[in-house]
Amino acid sequence: MALLPYLILCLIPYTLASQRRLHPRDDAAFSPPYYPAPNGGWLSDWADAYEKAQRVVGNMTLAEKVNLTTGTGEFMGPCAGQTGSALRFGIPNLCLHDSPLGIRNSDHNTAFPAGVTAGATFDKDLMYQRGVGLGEEARGKGVNVLLGPVVGPMFRKPRGGRGWEGFGADPSLQAIGGAQTIKGMQSTGAIACIKHFIGNEQEMHRETTVLGPGYSSNIDDRTLHELYLWPFAEGVRAGTGAVMMAYNDVNRSACSQNSMLINGVLKDELGFQGFVVTDWLAQMGGVSSALAGLDMAMPGDGLIPLLGDSYWGSQLSRAILNGTVPMERLNDMSQVTRIVATWYQMGQDQDYPLPNFSSNTLDEIEPLYPGALLSPTGVVNQYVNVEGDHNITAHAIARDAITLLKNDDNTLPLSKNASLYVFGTDAGPNSNGLNSCSDQGCDNGVLTMGWGSGTSRLPYLVTPQEAIANITPSAAFYITDTFPSDLTPNASSTAIVFINADSGENYITVEDNPGDRTTADLFAWHSGDELVQAAAQAFSSVVVIIHTVGPLILENWIDLDPVKAVLIAHLPGQEAGYSLTDVLYGDSSPSGHLPYTIPYNETNYPASVGLLDQPFGQIQDDFTEALYIDYRHFLHANVTPRYPFGYGLSYTGFSFSNPVLTPLTPINTTFPPPRAPKGPTPVYPSTIPDPGEVAWPASLTRIWRYLYPYLDDPSSITPSSNASTSEYPYPAGYTLTPHPPPRSGGGAGGNPSLYDVAFTLSIDITNTGSFSGRAVVQLYVSLPESIGVDVPGLQLRDFGKTGVLDPGDVETVVLNVTRKDLSVWDVEVQDWRTVMAAEGVGLWVAGEGG
Numbered sequence: 001m002a003l004l005p006y007l008i009l010c011l012i013p014y015t016l017a018s019q020r021r022l023h024p025r026d027d028a029a030f031s032p033p034y035y036p037a038p039n040g041g042w043l044s045d046w047a048d049a050y051e052k053a054q055r056v057v058g059n060m061t062l063a064e065k066v067n068l069t070t071g072t073g074e075f076m077g078p079c080a081g082q083t084g085s086a087l088r089f090g091i092p093n094l095c096l097h098d099s100p101l102g103i104r105n106s107d108h109n110t111a112f113p114a115g116v117t118a119g120a121t122f123d124k125d126l127m128y129q130r131g132v133g134l135g136e137e138a139r140g141k142g143v144n145v146l147l148g149p150v151v152g153p154m155f156r157k158p159r160g161g162r163g164w165e166g167f168g169a170d171p172s173l174q175a176i177g178g179a180q181t182i183k184g185m186q187s188t189g190a191i192a193c194i195k196h197f198i199g200n201e202q203e204m205h206r207e208t209t210v211l212g213p214g215y216s217s218n219i220d221d222r223t224l225h226e227l228y229l230w231p232f233a234e235g236v237r238a239g240t241g242a243v244m245m246a247y248n249d250v251n252r253s254a255c256s257q258n259s260m261l262i263n264g265v266l267k268d269e270l271g272f273q274g275f276v277v278t279d280w281l282a283q284m285g286g287v288s289s290a291l292a293g294l295d296m297a298m299p300g301d302g303l304i305p306l307l308g309d310s311y312w313g314s315q316l317s318r319a320i321l322n323g324t325v326p327m328e329r330l331n332d333m334s335q336v337t338r339i340v341a342t343w344y345q346m347g348q349d350q351d352y353p354l355p356n357f358s359s360n361t362l363d364e365i366e367p368l369y370p371g372a373l374l375s376p377t378g379v380v381n382q383y384v385n386v387e388g389d390h391n392i393t394a395h396a397i398a399r400d401a402i403t404l405l406k407n408d409d410n411t412l413p414l415s416k417n418a419s420l421y422v423f424g425t426d427a428g429p430n431s432n433g434l435n436s437c438s439d440q441g442c443d444n445g446v447l448t449m450g451w452g453s454g455t456s457r458l459p460y461l462v463t464p465q466e467a468i469a470n471i472t473p474s475a476a477f478y479i480t481d482t483f484p485s486d487l488t489p490n491a492s493s494t495a496i497v498f499i500n501a502d503s504g505e506n507y508i509t510v511e512d513n514p515g516d517r518t519t520a521d522l523f524a525w526h527s528g529d530e531l532v533q534a535a536a537q538a539f540s541s542v543v544v545i546i547h548t549v550g551p552l553i554l555e556n557w558i559d560l561d562p563v564k565a566v567l568i569a570h571l572p573g574q575e576a577g578y579s580l581t582d583v584l585y586g587d588s589s590p591s592g593h594l595p596y597t598i599p600y601n602e603t604n605y606p607a608s609v610g611l612l613d614q615p616f617g618q619i620q621d622d623f624t625e626a627l628y629i630d631y632r633h634f635l636h637a638n639v640t641p642r643y644p645f646g647y648g649l650s651y652t653g654f655s656f657s658n659p660v661l662t663p664l665t666p667i668n669t670t671f672p673p674p675r676a677p678k679g680p681t682p683v684y685p686s687t688i689p690d691p692g693e694v695a696w697p698a699s700l701t702r703i704w705r706y707l708y709p710y711l712d713d714p715s716s717i718t719p720s721s722n723a724s725t726s727e728y729p730y731p732a733g734y735t736l737t738p739h740p741p742p743r744s745g746g747g748a749g750g751n752p753s754l755y756d757v758a759f760t761l762s763i764d765i766t767n768t769g770s771f772s773g774r775a776v777v778q779l780y781v782s783l784p785e786s787i788g789v790d791v792p793g794l795q796l797r798d799f800g801k802t803g804v805l806d807p808g809d810v811e812t813v814v815l816n817v818t819r820k821d822l823s824v825w826d827v828e829v830q831d832w833r834t835v836m837a838a839e840g841v842g843l844w845v846a847g848e849g850g
C-alpha cells in the first residue's frame, strides 16, 4: 500500500496486564448465559417513543401483544413477513420485507447498486442518499421494516455467497456504510433492520433444519468486538429500529436464542432500544427464545412452515397464561414495548401507507393469503411507482464505484471514434428476458447483482452493449463467451472483454454453486479467463470489464502485454450501461476503490477462511485467524496481494498536502470514563391476564394455517406454581436478577465516550493531473506495542471523498479519529482500552492507488 505516515508519536513504557484469565465471554467454545432480558426505554433519544408505547401497551390485551411479536405465517400476506395487528391502537400488520438494494419481488421500484458497490464508492453522502432512496421506496410500497442494511457477512470468506450485500471486508467500511444507510432509510420513516447478527460468513449449512443444526461460528470475544460487532455497534448508534439475528450458531448457541448475544451484547452493552427479529424460520424454541431476548419471530411458523404451527402465536399466549414466560418479558418483549416504541420512534403512527404490492405475484387480483389452501382474493398489486428520481443516485453510485486497476499507456478513456470490438455475454441482456430468473438466480447477461433475497427486480436495464452502441455506433459486438474464430481486427482496434463472477443465497443453486462460490472457485464464470486470453492473442489492446460479487483471481491474464486496462464495475444494478460508459469514455474519471483485497492466489488467504462442508453433525467454524482477515491478514502474514484493499487508480493525479492534526477530546484515561446509570424503563403490572383475552373472537372468519394468538379453551390453562416446568425447562443460568449495567455500555452503540473525537485530521487534496476527478482519502491507524496485545498493523478508521476537482483545484477533507478507533477490547476488564494521550499511535493516509 502506498501509505504516507503522518504522525507517529513516541512510545511510552507499558506494563503488560498480569496473568491472563479467561473471561466467560472470551470462550469461543460455549456462549455463556445472560439473563434476564434487559428492558428498553432507558435512553433519552427514545424516551418519547417509549412513553407513547407504554400508554398503548398498558391497554393491550394479551392477544394484541402476542400478535405483534409473531408473524402470521409464511406466504400469509404480501410481504416476506408480517406481524399480527393491534388495530384498536392504529397498529396494522407490520410488513417486513427485503431487500438491502431495492424492494424485492415488486414493480416500479429502483434496483440500486448492491452494498459492495456502495462500499467501493468510499462516498458517505452517496451511501446516505442510497439509504434515503431505499427508505422512500419502502414507504411508498407500505413496507414498515426494510430488511437491510447488511453488515454481516464481512467477506471473511472470499467465496461466501452474500458478502456483496454488505459494503466490504473491513469493519469501519461496513460500519460507515451501514450507519449512513440506516440514517438515510429512517429519515423517511421506514424502519431499518440491520442484519445478520452475527458470524453468518458462509451460506452452505447456515440453517438448522430437521437434518441437523446450522454451523457454529466460534468467535473469541476480542475478535467479535473488534471485527464483527463493530458495524452493528455503529448501526445501533445510528438508531437502527431492528436487528435480524443470523441463522447460524455463535459459540454453539443459536443466534436467535443466544442470550449472551441478544441480552448481553445487543441490549445491555450496545444499549439497543429497538426490537430483535429472527431470520426467516430461524426460531428454535418458544420459551427459550423469549427468555433469551428475542422480540419478534418471522415469518412466525415453527420448525416446518405452512402447517399452521408456531413456537409463539397461540403457544406464546399459552406460555403466558401458564406462567412459563414471565409477563414482564412479553410486556417489554421487551417484545411488545420495543416493537411499538420503534413504530412510534420512526413516526409510523403518522399516515404510514399500508402495503400496496404483493411479493407473491405480479397479478393485480390474487389470493390474499397464498399460503392458505383456501384464501379470499382481492387486489394485491396497485403498481405504485416509487422510483422518483432515484435513478440519479443509483447512476452516481454505479459510476463512482468503478475501480480502475490498470491503465497502461493511458488506454482509457476511449475515444468515441475508436475501433471497438466488444466480447462477452456480460456486456449484454439476459437472453431469456429481464427478470426472467426468480430472485436473479442465474448468471445470464450483465451481472447487476448477486442472487437471493438481497435482490430486486430490474425496472429497466440499459446494458453496456446498448450504452456503447449509442456512443460508438461502429462498435462490433460478440455477445458470446466463446471467442470468434474468424476475426481479423486491424492493428489499432481495441477489444473490450466483459467477464463476471456471481454468488448468492443458499436456497438457490446457480451453475452448481449453492450460494457460495464452490465450483466457480475465485475465477470468472463462463470461461471468462479464456475469453480474455483469446482476445489478448488477437488484439494488441484489450480492456477488461469485470462485474463481480467479490475478489477474483486475475493471474491468468492480468500481466499479458495486450491487457492494457482493467475496470471492476462491481454490481451496478439497473444503471449498468451508462455508468460504465461515463468512465470508459472519460466523461467521468474512475474514483472507486477496492472494498476487499485481490490476492495472487487463493492460497494467499488463511486456511481457516475456506468454505466448510460436511454431511453429518454440526460444522464447527473456528475463527482461528481472529482479527486477521482481508488486508489485516496480508499485512500480518507479509503476503503481497495483487491489489490491496482500498486500491483504485484515476485518470488524473492528486497530491495530498498540509496535514493538520487537531486534538479534540483528550485521552487521559486508558478506559473510557464511567458510564451514566440507565434511565427508567416502562413498568406494567405483572399479573397474568384474563384468559378470555386470547379466546377466539366470535366474529372472526378463520384462515386455515394463518397464525393467530388465540386458544380454544384458554380458561382451562392455569398458572403453574413452578414456572420452569420439566416440559419447558429454563435454560441453565437463567435468573431474574439483572446484571449490573456493563461498564462498556451507557449509550446507543456503547459508552458514549467511545465516540468522542480524539483527533481530526484535515488534509488538502490537489488535482495535479489534466482530467477532472474525485479523490478518496483513507485514514488508517496503527496502535503501538504498548497496547499490550497483538494488533493488526493498519486498520481503516475513516475516509472521505472530494467533489469533482478540476485540474489545479484544491479541496480540504476532514477525517475523524475517535477514542474507540484507538482502542482494543480488553477481554478481562470487558471494556475498550487505549493508550494514554494516544502515545505511539500512528495515523496513515492512503489515497489514489491505495
Ligand code: NOJ
Pocket: 080, 098, 147, 195, 279, 280, 453
Ligand atoms: C433469509 C435471508 O437470510 C434474510 O436476509 C432475508 O431478509 C429473509 N430470508 C427474508 O426474506
